[in-house]
Amino acid sequence: MPEKRAARLSPDDRRAQLVAIGLDMLADRSLDELSTDEVARRAGISRGLLFHYFDSKRDFYRAVVRQECDGFAAATEPDSSLEPVPWLRSFITGFVAYVLEHRKVYLALVRGAAGSQPVVEDIVERTRGVLARRVEEAQRRLGMPDSPRLPIAARAWMAFAEEAVTNWPPGGPDAPAELGAFLESSFISLLGALDRPAALPR
Amino acid sequence: MPEKRAARLSPDDRRAQLVAIGLDMLADRSLDELSTDEVARRAGISRGLLFHYFDSKRDFYRAVVRQECDGFAAATEPDSSLEPVPWLRSFITGFVAYVLEHRKVYLALVRGAAGSQPVVEDIVERTRGVLARRVEEAQRRLGMPDSPRLPIAARAWMAFAEEAVTNWPPGGPDAPAELGAFLESSFISLLGALDRPAALPR
Numbered sequence: 001m002p003e004k005r006a007a008r009l010s011p012d013d014r015r016a017q018l019v020a021i022g023l024d025m026l027a028d029r030s031l032d033e034l035s036t037d038e039v040a041r042r043a044g045i046s047r048g049l050l051f052h053y054f055d056s057k058r059d060f061y062r063a064v065v066r067q068e069c070d071g072f073a074a075a076t077e078p079d080s081s082l083e084p085v086p087w088l089r090s091f092i093t094g095f096v097a098y099v100l101e102h103r104k105v106y107l108a109l110v111r112g113a114a115g116s117q118p119v120v121e122d123i124v125e126r127t128r129g130v131l132a133r134r135v136e137e138a139q140r141r142l143g144m145p146d147s148p149r150l151p152i153a154a155r156a157w158m159a160f161a162e163e164a165v166t167n168w169p170p171g172g173p174d175a176p177a178e179l180g181a182f183l184e185s186s187f188i189s190l191l192g193a194l195d196r197p198a199a200l201p202r
Numbered sequence: 203m204p205e206k207r208a209a210r211l212s213p214d215d216r217r218a219q220l221v222a223i224g225l226d227m228l229a230d231r232s233l234d235e236l237s238t239d240e241v242a243r244r245a246g247i248s249r250g251l252l253f254h255y256f257d258s259k260r261d262f263y264r265a266v267v268r269q270e271c272d273g274f275a276a277a278t279e280p281d282s283s284l285e286p287v288p289w290l291r292s293f294i295t296g297f298v299a300y301v302l303e304h305r306k307v308y309l310a311l312v313r314g315a316a317g318s319q320p321v322v323e324d325i326v327e328r329t330r331g332v333l334a335r336r337v338e339e340a341q342r343r344l345g346m347p348d349s350p351r352l353p354i355a356a357r358a359w360m361a362f363a364e365e366a367v368t369n370w371p372p373g374g375p376d377a378p379a380e381l382g383a384f385l386e387s388s389f390i391s392l393l394g395a396l397d398r399p400a401a402l403p404r
Contacts, residue, residue, distance in 0.1 A: 088402075152370060156369070157362065160362040160365075161358070163358040164354055164357075167353075167357055184402070186358075188401070190392065200290075
């Protein structure tokens, strides 16, 4: 079978195509294992041409991760005109849907990023910051009392939510809704009264 | 300066020494960057002799990680004769102290382990399982109602606790106690009423 000829694409379209191939390949390998040779082959172009569009392997990796992180940030951004409760629900629903759909890439890139992939750490950290501020915004929109602990609690709740989503048993069509309700209730329990801590039952 | 002569150690002591050197070096590098040449040099022995004690680099890495994980499990194991509330507090105090003291190694090995370091993934996963079961045990000892969601919530709370500990501002001597109280209250909020979810304040 003849090798597929590369279609003529604009530079922007070509870059987007290569990044999309890279992202797709990350579903079953780590960033370290992402071969630019293989990416070029799948795009039907030479490795040399790939490096016409990206300065270096590092540059390509960063473009792939930035794309993933931008998608994550966009998928979890509620319409700012929503009322507080629908705003929180829209945020949680977006978070659940995104993590469920991008599970492997999410685990490899976003979650395991602490110290493991220095080349993209700043991009991932920035995105985690965006998400954490969204948690803080939901807390404030709901009129929950402010606390100096809010920034830490917001990040910690996000870790809680990540872990719950990635461990939730795959289920029928109700699974995302049940997971969403579970996270909503954990959000209220945790972020509703940060400076009026729950007391032990005895 | 003459190279330090290797002291004559028993095989077990030598293995323990090499593992301790490896663990020590992990404080400022990842497992991938842990050079067995350097470990042997620090121990004052040849690389060949190191591989007399460990079958392979992989075998050495696994021994280092097992040591770290065993230490983590031991540091967070409460005396089983304690009453429920002191049992939970002992667990949390051990967790906080261990993570604060082993911060970098903890982040690199235990937390970022999802998919990133296949060679030790099973060891880390087993330890996470031990810790999660300890969270479940605390929940039961406290007489909190059981729920099919407990195993997921236990792991998610652990992720919450990890994130809170690793982001807690370094402070005076009270910092660990305040952090412990914060985690205790989050434990109660999150694991106290899993099937009676909190409702939104409106």
